[in-house]
Amino acid sequence: MQSLFSRRPNLILAVLGTYFLLHLIVRLSIPNALELDEAEQMLLSQWFAFGYNSQPPFYNWVQYGVTSLLGASLFSLSLLKCTMLFLSYVFYWLTARLTLKNSSLVVVATLGLLTVPQIVFEAQRDLTHSVATIFAGSLFLYGFFRTLKTPSAISYAIVGVATGIGIISKYNFALLPAAAFVAALIDTDFRKRLFDRRLILTIVISIAIVTPHAIWFLQHLDLAIDRTLHKMTGEEKGYLSQISTGFLRFISAMVGIAGVSVVIFLALFAKSLPAMWRASSRWSRIAGRILLIEIGAIALMILLAGVDNVADRWLTPLFLILPLYICMKADSAEVDAGAPLRASLAVSGVIMGVVLAVLATRAYYGPLFGKYQRLNIPYGSFAETIRKDIGGEPGLIVGYDPHLDGNMRLLMPGTPVQSYFYPDFKPKFQLDAKHPIVFVWRDDKGKTPPAWPNEYFGDVLAQAGLKQPETRIVALPYIYGQPGDTYQFAYAIAYP
Numbered sequence: 001m002q003s004l005f006s007r008r009p010n011l012i013l014a015v016l017g018t019y020f021l022l023h024l025i026v027r028l029s030i031p032n033a034l035e036l037d038e039a040e041q042m043l044l045s046q047w048f049a050f051g052y053n054s055q056p057p058f059y060n061w062v063q064y065g066v067t068s069l070l071g072a073s074l075f076s077l078s079l080l081k082c083t084m085l086f087l088s089y090v091f092y093w094l095t096a097r098l099t100l101k102n103s104s105l106v107v108v109a110t111l112g113l114l115t116v117p118q119i120v121f122e123a124q125r126d127l128t129h130s131v132a133t134i135f136a137g138s139l140f141l142y143g144f145f146r147t148l149k150t151p152s153a154i155s156y157a158i159v160g161v162a163t164g165i166g167i168i169s170k171y172n173f174a175l176l177p178a179a180a181f182v183a184a185l186i187d188t189d190f191r192k193r194l195f196d197r198r199l200i201l202t203i204v205i206s207i208a209i210v211t212p213h214a215i216w217f218l219q220h221l222d223l224a225i226d227r228t229l230h231k232m233t234g235e236e237k238g239y240l241s242q243i244s245t246g247f248l249r250f251i252s253a254m255v256g257i258a259g260v261s262v263v264i265f266l267a268l269f270a271k272s273l274p275a276m277w278r279a280s281s282r283w284s285r286i287a288g289r290i291l292l293i294e295i296g297a298i299a300l301m302i303l304l305a306g307v308d309n310v311a312d313r314w315l316t317p318l319f320l321i322l323p324l325y326i327c328m329k330a331d332s333a334e335v336d337a338g339a340p341l342r343a344s345l346a347v348s349g350v351i352m353g354v355v356l357a358v359l360a361t362r363a364y365y366g367p368l369f370g371k372y373q374r375l376n377i378p379y380g381s382f383a384e385t386i387r388k389d390i391g392g393e394p395g396l397i398v399g400y401d402p403h404l405d406g407n408m409r410l411l412m413p414g415t416p417v418q419s420y421f422y423p424d425f426k427p428k429f430q431l432d433a434k435h436p437i438v439f440v441w442r443d444d445k446g447k448t449p450p451a452w453p454n455e456y457f458g459d460v461l462a463q464a465g466l467k468q469p470e471t472r473i474v475a476l477p478y479i480y481g482q483p484g485d486t487y488q489f490a491y492a493i494a495y496p
Contacts, residue, residue: 023078024078028075036403037126037129041128042410043405046427051223056129058132059128085123087135091142099145102337108268114351115264116319119134133317134316136163136317140177143156148184161209164206168209187282187289243308246307247302250302256312268347275335281331298318363479376481377446377478377479378476381477382491392435395415397438399440400441401419401444404440420457431496436493437493446486464496466494466495470493
């Protein structure tokens with residue numbers, strides 16, 4: 001097996017393609033109750049906008065396109081995520097093939113992405129915008145190293161495309177191309193790539209991709225910035241306290257994003273570590289500089305900008321290069337990669353099997369201990385209750401909880417869903433005796449819902465010229481729940 005992958009490293013792409021196909025099957029086989037990010041995508045896929053909230057819109061745009069083609073379904077959500085993650089591995093493999101002489105190390109580097117928890121597990125469990133940054137990061141690394149090795153108009157264009165979509169996937173992505181630019185600038189061999197006139201192509205393409213959202217961003221600064229800054233800076237505190245908190249959380253985030261990878265790669269190359277430490281190549285030097293510049297930039301943000309809450313998932317596109325960097329060091333030391341490849345294949349097989357098993361059974365084992373997850377919430381039963389009550393489909397669903405609203409959109413794809421927190425979306429809808437407006441809400445713990453929330457729903461009633469309808473509360477059994485355990489929803493039906 002090891003010699004087969006060594007001779008034909010492209011076979012690993014077939015393995016990974018099968019792996020993501022299994023992920024798609026697993027997601028479609030468990031309850032179709034949606035996680036937080038999934039529900040947001042389902043809700044926002046109803047319309048196209050240059051911006052939606054504090055997150056950049058690239059993933060929303062692609063999901064809007066996929067949903068428009070395939071319909072609002074769990075399949076359209078899962079297909080996009082699995083495809084984007086698979087392409088991330090493909091571009092990472094292409095980058096490894098460009099920069100590594102040893103074909104066995106190409107496979108080891110590619111499988112190294114499976115050692116990053118935020119990529120191998122969290123991205124599959126629920127993340128969406130982070131998935132886009134993983135894809136953009138892999139595409140950027142491919143374009144960047146291709147430009148350094150064999151510059152062409154296509155390679156410069158790839159860098160521009162990756163930079164543009166990366167920035168409109170997550171704002172912090174900008175650190176990656178900035179670090180790569182500085183790393184190339186201080187390298188005498190690669191500096192000339194930055195003064196090539198084809199760099200104009202990179203700049204023009206990236207600006208063209210970013211500009212539509214940038215205009216929206218400037219028009220919605222409060223919405224776009226406040227929440228992000230609040231997450232990164234937290235509560236006001238003394239300077240020394242902020243610095244210490246910031247660095248402790250930054251170190252914790254680095255351990256979270258890179259700890260498992262470092263431990264596994266140290267074990268894979270245990271016998272070659274001294275030689276790898278001493279060896280270097282033009283590729284390992286620039287990759288190492290990129291990592292150091294990124295770390296230094298975040299340290300400066302902690303020192304000078306008050307950042308004290310760095311999350312590990314925010315570092316994902318920045319530390320994407322780490323497995324490749326370690327393999328570059330091994331390649332430059334000309335290590336015998338036979339044993340590391342065998343061990344990598346075995347470890348990766350275990351990781352893939354465990355991740356698939358955990359994701360396939362997560363809706364089942366929690367209820368055994370009375371711990372219910374979002375997948376266990378009976379949205380399907382709630383939607384069916386509404387259908388039976390009105391004898392058909394609503395003309396409009398109105399809510400103020402994006403998670404609930406997204407699930408209702410999935411379960412009633414023919415009905416527009418209007419959410420209080422996205423006031424720009426006011427869909428056209430049919431209102432008659434057979435298609436009333438249905439208002440939905442809940443307590444997010446599944447306990448007794450609050451009374452009619454007029455601050456959220458009053459405007460809709462007024463605009464439609466309707467009176468406040470009667471509130472109805474239903475207690476429905478959890479999916480795979482223990483006998484007697486229920487989750488409560490509230491709804492109200494407003495007829496013309």
